[in-house]
Amino acid sequence: xxxxxxxxxxxxxxxxxxxxxxxxxxxxxxxxxxxxxxxxxxxxxxxxxxxxxxxxxxxxxxxxxxxxxxxxxxxxxxxxxxxxxxxxxxxxxxxxxxxxxxxxxxxxxxxxxxxxxxxxxxxxxxxxxxxxxxxxxxxxxxxxxxxxxxxxxxxxxxxxxxxxxxxxxxxxxxxxxxxxxxxxxxxxxxxxxxxxxxxxxxxxxxx
Amino acid sequence: xxxxxxxxxxxxxxxxxxxxxxxxxxxxxxxxxxxxxxxxxxxxxxxxxxxxxxxxxxxxxxxxxxxxxxxxxxxxxxxxxxxxxxxxxxxxxxxxxxxxxxxxxxxxxxxxxxxxxxxxxxxxxxxxxxxxxxxxxxxxxxxxxxxxxxxxxxxxxxxxxxxxxxxxxxxxxxxxxxxxxxxxxxxxxxxxxxxxxxxxxxxxxxxxxxxxxxxxxxxxxxxxxxxxxxxxxxxxxxxxxxxxxxxxxxxxxxxxxxxxxxxxxxxxxxxxxxxxxxxxxxxxxxxxxxxxxxxxxxxxxxxxxxxxxxx
Numbered sequence: 001x002x003x004x005x006x007x008x009x010x011x012x013x014x015x016x017x018x019x020x021x022x023x024x025x026x027x028x029x030x031x032x033x034x035x036x037x038x039x040x041x042x043x044x045x046x047x048x049x050x051x052x053x054x055x056x057x058x059x060x061x062x063x064x065x066x067x068x069x070x071x072x073x074x075x076x077x078x079x080x081x082x083x084x085x086x087x088x089x090x091x092x093x094x095x096x097x098x099x100x101x102x103x104x105x106x107x108x109x110x111x112x113x114x115x116x117x118x119x120x121x122x123x124x125x126x127x128x129x130x131x132x133x134x135x136x137x138x139x140x141x142x143x144x145x146x147x148x149x150x151x152x153x154x155x156x157x158x159x160x161x162x163x164x165x166x167x168x169x170x171x172x173x174x175x176x177x178x179x180x181x182x183x184x185x186x187x188x189x190x191x192x193x194x195x196x197x198x199x200x201x202x203x204x205x206x207x
Numbered sequence: 208x209x210x211x212x213x214x215x216x217x218x219x220x221x222x223x224x225x226x227x228x229x230x231x232x233x234x235x236x237x238x239x240x241x242x243x244x245x246x247x248x249x250x251x252x253x254x255x256x257x258x259x260x261x262x263x264x265x266x267x268x269x270x271x272x273x274x275x276x277x278x279x280x281x282x283x284x285x286x287x288x289x290x291x292x293x294x295x296x297x298x299x300x301x302x303x304x305x306x307x308x309x310x311x312x313x314x315x316x317x318x319x320x321x322x323x324x325x326x327x328x329x330x331x332x333x334x335x336x337x338x339x340x341x342x343x344x345x346x347x348x349x350x351x352x353x354x355x356x357x358x359x360x361x362x363x364x365x366x367x368x369x370x371x372x373x374x375x376x377x378x379x380x381x382x383x384x385x386x387x388x389x390x391x392x393x394x395x396x397x398x399x400x401x402x403x404x405x406x407x408x409x410x411x412x413x414x415x416x417x418x419x420x421x422x423x424x425x426x427x428x429x430x431x432x433x434x435x436x437x438x439x440x441x442x443x444x445x446x447x448x449x450x451x452x453x454x455x456x457x458x459x460x461x462x463x464x465x466x467x468x469x470x471x472x473x474x475x476x477x478x479x480x481x482x483x484x485x486x487x488x489x490x491x492x493x494x495x496x497x498x499x500x501x502x503x504x505x506x507x508x509x510x511x512x513x514x515x516x517x518x
Contacts, residue, residue, distance in 0.1 A: 010386050012433040049384055049431060051480065089475075104480025106386045127387070129480035137505035138482055139384075144511050146433045152518055185515060192512040195505070 010049035010106055012143035013039055015077035016187045018048070022119035023176045024111050037109035037121065040179045041150035042157070042170030048123065050079060051104040051131060051139035057094045067094035069128075071103065074140055074191040081107060081123040090125035097130065104131045104139070140195055144188045151185050211237050214252050218259070225263040249278055267291060277345060283319030283377055285357065288350040294357060295342045297372045298324075298335050311335055315343075315357065320377030320488070323356035325349075330361040342366040351404065352442060353490035381439070381494055382484035382502060383432035392427050393471025394457045396420025424454050426474060430483060439485050440493045449499050450474055 013021075023038040036044035052071040055078070060068045066084040073079070083090035090107075097103065107125040114120060157170040215234035222228060233255060240251035260267060279293045296317035304312050311326040311334070324346075326332055335341065344364040346357040359365070391406060398405045398412035399421050405412050407420045426441040426449070447453050452460075452470065461467040487497035 007429060007436045007438075009434060009436055010384070010431045047386075049386055049433070049480075104384070106384075106480065127475065127479050129476060129478075131480055132503070134503040134505060135481050137508075138502065141506045141508045141511055142433060144508075144515065145506075148511065148515055148518065155518070185518065188515045189512065192508050192515060195508045196512070 008034060008046040010047040011039065011043060011045040012050070012139070012146040013045065013048060014075060014143055014147060014184070014187050014191060015050075015052075015071075015073045015079045016075055017041060017147065017184050018079060018109070019077065019121055020177070020179055021045070021109070021121055022111060023172075024109075025172075037111065038169065038172055038176060039150065040173055040177045041147065041181060041184055042154045042167060042173040043150050044169050045109055047106065047108055047126075049104070049106050049139075050123075050143075051102065051136045052079065053136075054097055054099045054101045054103045056099055057097060059095070065091060065095070067091050069094045069103075069125075071105065074194040075187050077187075079105075079123055080120075081105060081125050082110075083125050083128075087125055090128045093128040093130075097128075102131050102133060102136045104129050104135065137195055137198075140191050144192050147184060147188050151181055151188075154181055210248065211241065214248065218252065218256055221256070222259045222263060225265065226259060228259070253278075281319040282315070282317050282322045282375075285322060285348050285355045288348055288355070290348045292346060292348060292357070293342070293344040294346060295340070295368070295372075297340045297374055298337050299374055301335070301337050313337070316374035317372055318375045320375050323354070324359065325356060326359040330359060330363065332359055332361070332363060333365055335365070340368045340370050340372050342368055353440070353493065353495060354488070377488050378486050378497065379489055379494060380484060380486045381430055381432075381437045382482065383430035383435075383437065384480060384482050385428050385478055386431040386436075386480070387429040388471060388475050388479060389427040389429070392425060393474055394454075394461050394467045395423050395425060396467075397423050422454060422458055424452075424457055424470075426450075426478075428478075430485065438493050439496055440490075441496045441499070445496045445499060446474075449496075450477065 017040055020040050021037050024035050025038065026033045026035055034046045036046050039045055050071065052073045054069055055072050056070045058068050059065050061084060064085055066082060069081045071079045071081065083094055105123060105125050106127045107123040109121060110124050111119050111121050153167065154170050157167045158174055211234055215230050215237055218233045219228065219230045236255045237251050240246040240254060241248055246254070277291045277293045282294070282296060296315045299314045299316045299321055301311060301313040304310065308328055309325055310328040313324060314321045315324040326335065343359065345362045346359050349356045349358055396407040397420055398407060398415055398418050400412070400415045400418065403412065403414060405414060407418070410417055410420065412418050424443045424446040426446050428439045428441070430437045430439055441449060443454060457470045460469050460473070482502035484500045484502055485494060485496045485498065487495045
């Protein structure tokens with residue numbers, strides 16, 4: 001039996017951290033080896049899963065359709081995604097959905113360098129589905145948990161005085177990025193607080 | 208008596224009516240295999256038994272029960288079809304037989320889990336009762352879609368035991384977002400050849416070539432919790448449960464669209480990107496879904512918030 005390559009886990013990451021991730025790498029010289037995006041909290045991501053509010057869709061293609069979708073997370077940060085003829089299902093979802101809508105997206109991170117040398121990160125969706133608010137809330141809590149786990153590990157590994165980390169990806173993140181990890185903890189807190197606020201609003205009679 | 212001697216005696220008993228052999232002959236053969244050629248005892252016994260079967264011109268199922276030469280197994284050990292085994296356990300469930308050929312069908316369980324059993328009408332065996340523990344000798348294992356079962360036959364010896372068994376649970380439960388419904392899901396066709404059931408590719412079976420397939424429903428999915436991925440397999444019943452689309456309705460959908468892929472497309476649109484918890488036994492890298500629950504409530508945000516504030 002041919003061995004099937006292990007399927008890549010879909011990482012959970014808020015847009016604020018995702019958009020800060022600009023460094024990509026491969027782990028072998030094989031042309032078909034997976035490309036990983038290095039998250040600032042010290043984890044590799046070849047796939048992401050996100051649930052948020054689709055805010056805008058636009059066909060930005062020249063000759064053929066090339067759909068851009070913008071999805072906002074609870075902190076107001078946006079994910080950008082692009083789907084063209086090679087992602088027909090995702091492209092047709094972006095064509096047909098009326099923003100605003102809650103959607104879930106499974107996709108691959110992609111980076112591209114702009115003319116002025118800045119690296120932008122986006123998502124090439126594998127699938128897009130319309131979902132309900134409960135699914136979105138569940139994703140927010142889950143993403144908060146996963147992010148906290150990464151932050152805790154990052155802090156453990158690097159220590160107060162910035163000792164060399166043992167974990168490969170934490171070490172890589174410490175090396176490649178100069179970003180305050182504290183920002184991502186704050187994003188987690190804000191995202192969770194927004195859920196509490198929503199609940200409070202929903203509970204108030206005729207607010 | 209040594210182990211070899213015991214085994215040799217048992218084998219000898221099975222053949223003493225047919226063959227002119229002594230216990231010493233049998234032991235010598237076993238001894239050669241085990242001590243000279245380092246063959247595991249159970250394999251050696253199988254091999255020696257087969258040799259005598261050949262010599263006597265007998266079929267394996269002509270061997271009586273008792274020291275049947277079979278491996279004594281537990282439910283969780285059953286991992287290949289067409290093996291003759293002895294197994295002890297409790298009849299935990301009796302199901303309605305959906306064919307006259309089947310006398311009784313249900314679940315049989317021991318400490319390691321449960322397995323389906325089938326008793327054929329033509330085997331003419333005594334009735335099994337739910338909640339009773341039996342020792343079943345000379346049953347044959349079978350596999351369908353990755354699920355194993357045991358089949359009783361006319362040579363099976365059923366011994367009722369006056370004991371109790373704590374029937375174990377071999378199920379696993381996994382949860383996460385359904386991030387993929389893979390190809391080969393939805394409305395599929397299977398090869399109708401007996402014991403084949405391979406999924407057809409463009410109307411062709413890998414083994415039997417072009418055949419008139421039989422429709423079936425299934426979902427090959429991937430659950431992902433952000434740390435691990437689990438491949439999960441829904442059979443027809445579980446698929447109908449989850450999607451609310453019956454096999455009949457799926458066939459109608461495919462007929463209307465002149466395309467079977469509309470069924471999987473609809474399932475993808477309906478199910479992907481949502482959270483589920485599934486429970487069932489594992490087979491190779493799959494969890495075979497017996498139960499599925501949609502997770503629509505968010506988890507405890509407050510506990511996570513407290514943690515977030517503290518680090």
